[in-house]
Amino acid sequence: xxxxxxxxxxxxxxxxxxxxxxxxxxxxxxxxxxxxxxxxxxxxxxxxxxxxxxxxxxxxxxxxxxxxxxxxxxxxxxxxxxxxxxxxxxxxxxxxxxxxxxxxxxxxxxxxxxxxxxxxxxxxxxxxxxxxxxxxxxxxxxxxxxxxxxxxxxxxxxxxxxxxxxxxxxxxxxxxxxxxxxxxxxxxxxxxxxxxxxxxxxxxxxxxxxxxxxxxxxxxxxxxxxxxxxxxxxxxxxxxxxxxxxxxxxxxxxx
Amino acid sequence: xxxxxxxxxxxxxxxxxxxxxxxxxxxxxxxxxxxxxxxxxxxxxxxxxxxxxxxxxxxxxxxxxxxxxxxxxxxxxxxxxxxxxxxxxxxxxxxxxxxxxxxxxxxxxxxxxxxxxxxxxxxxxxxxxxxxxxxxxxxxxxxxxxxxxxxxxxxxxxxxxxxxxxxxxxxxxxxxxxxxxxxxxxxxxxxxxxxxxxxxxxxxxxxxxxxxxxxxxxxxxxxxxxxxxxxxxxxxxxxxxxxxxxxxxxxxxxxxxxxxxxxxxxxxxxxxxxxxxxxxx
Numbered sequence: 001x002x003x004x005x006x007x008x009x010x011x012x013x014x015x016x017x018x019x020x021x022x023x024x025x026x027x028x029x030x031x032x033x034x035x036x037x038x039x040x041x042x043x044x045x046x047x048x049x050x051x052x053x054x055x056x057x058x059x060x061x062x063x064x065x066x067x068x069x070x071x072x073x074x075x076x077x078x079x080x081x082x083x084x085x086x087x088x089x090x091x092x093x094x095x096x097x098x099x100x101x102x103x104x105x106x107x108x109x110x111x112x113x114x115x116x117x118x119x120x121x122x123x124x125x126x127x128x129x130x131x132x133x134x135x136x137x138x139x140x141x142x143x144x145x146x147x148x149x150x151x152x153x154x155x156x157x158x159x160x161x162x163x164x165x166x167x168x169x170x171x172x173x174x175x176x177x178x179x180x181x182x183x184x185x186x187x188x189x190x191x192x193x194x195x196x197x198x199x200x201x202x203x204x205x206x207x208x209x210x211x212x213x214x215x216x217x218x219x220x221x222x223x224x225x226x227x228x229x230x231x232x233x234x235x236x237x238x239x240x241x242x243x244x245x246x247x248x249x250x251x252x253x254x255x
Numbered sequence: 256x257x258x259x260x261x262x263x264x265x266x267x268x269x270x271x272x273x274x275x276x277x278x279x280x281x282x283x284x285x286x287x288x289x290x291x292x293x294x295x296x297x298x299x300x301x302x303x304x305x306x307x308x309x310x311x312x313x314x315x316x317x318x319x320x321x322x323x324x325x326x327x328x329x330x331x332x333x334x335x336x337x338x339x340x341x342x343x344x345x346x347x348x349x350x351x352x353x354x355x356x357x358x359x360x361x362x363x364x365x366x367x368x369x370x371x372x373x374x375x376x377x378x379x380x381x382x383x384x385x386x387x388x389x390x391x392x393x394x395x396x397x398x399x400x401x402x403x404x405x406x407x408x409x410x411x412x413x414x415x416x417x418x419x420x421x422x423x424x425x426x427x428x429x430x431x432x433x434x435x436x437x438x439x440x441x442x443x444x445x446x447x448x449x450x451x452x453x454x455x456x457x458x459x460x461x462x463x464x465x466x467x468x469x470x471x472x473x474x475x476x477x478x479x480x481x482x483x484x485x486x487x488x489x490x491x492x493x494x495x496x497x498x499x500x501x502x503x504x505x506x507x508x509x510x511x512x513x514x515x516x517x518x519x520x521x522x523x524x525x526x527x528x529x530x531x532x533x534x535x536x
Contacts, residue, residue: 089426099417112425
């Protein structure tokens, strides 16, 4: 596969919730490998909905309707016979609210790999250390991996959740407003770790703000009321937006 | 009346009402202990009744109640848990599950004698188990199921939704999520429900009346198809059916039954507080 082949490819995607509200309307976009792709826009634009379609967490909501395709590495994730567990290991989600599972830091990190069939203790420990280092949390917790994950601070919890996703050794990491509950210093730490991570992973992120979008994005997509208004190179979009609505949003005229 | 006075009045009224409810219960317990304690002895617990039950102990009835409690647990536990998991995690909300839920709520309110009659018709006669420990355990098991199912379902639903979402997002299947993230945290509530259900089963007379309980049977049961004596029915018998029964033995039997039921409640409370303390979130 050539470098420029998209990792995620969305075509003619429509999505409607049980209450008939159309959350997404004819979305088309490509996410390229080893980039930070940012989905931004006002609330209720459909950003989180779109993110949750990438690894079929959307399945957890009852009564929804969908048209169109979401392809990961060229294969539609909604095709019959797709192993959803395997998909979610390849395309891993970090949620807005840091949610450790009950148990120790170590338990949290090995939960996914163990379910994937990794039994070897050395391999599990390798994954624990590697993912914690990549999430910039290793130095703070290396001496207390057995401590409860709930004893960590908010910023540490969120980096633990990022590490927990990384321990799955995914291709794509989905970040749904991962810094929403964090203070500016923790936010900066998380953002810095993103720059390291994109060497190895493809990152799709719903940012906390336009400012954060501009800081971290390589590619960006602006969504508004379920429609994709503009998509493309982030640097260009944040300096010379092509659509009036994008410009209004970026410059703070609404939203 | 100032706000302060209103507050004080409310505290007084509520305390008095609470006392009116609690004091009779405590008095009943104290009375049974006071009257029954002199009868309690090792011999009372380990000997069979003699001389038309006017002498001797309560061992066959005590053992029968213990056996029936175990039997109830074996019948009720797996079915109730499976039903609760199905209702809470798989069933969703539709016409069928609303009917099932309504049936469970209604079953919990049915008088226990109706369960006894059902057990007689279904297990003793139709299935041909006869008056036996098996028939009695099945009847008691079915009687406790609604309560155990409801408590277990509540305990399962009380596990925060985000643990399920996170678990699924990490590649767990639905069953793995239930197995590793839901059941362990719902366990204290489930166990509490089971123990309280068993406590009720141990103390009930009506469901065992036609299905298992023997009037007087000093021999111990040899199989699950045998009858057995049981404490609640034995208490009923010696209180109403045997003329000239010494009061001491009646109250001693009542005290043992009371202690068994109270110990179930106590264990349930201990389990719950212990496991709550260990909970992290």
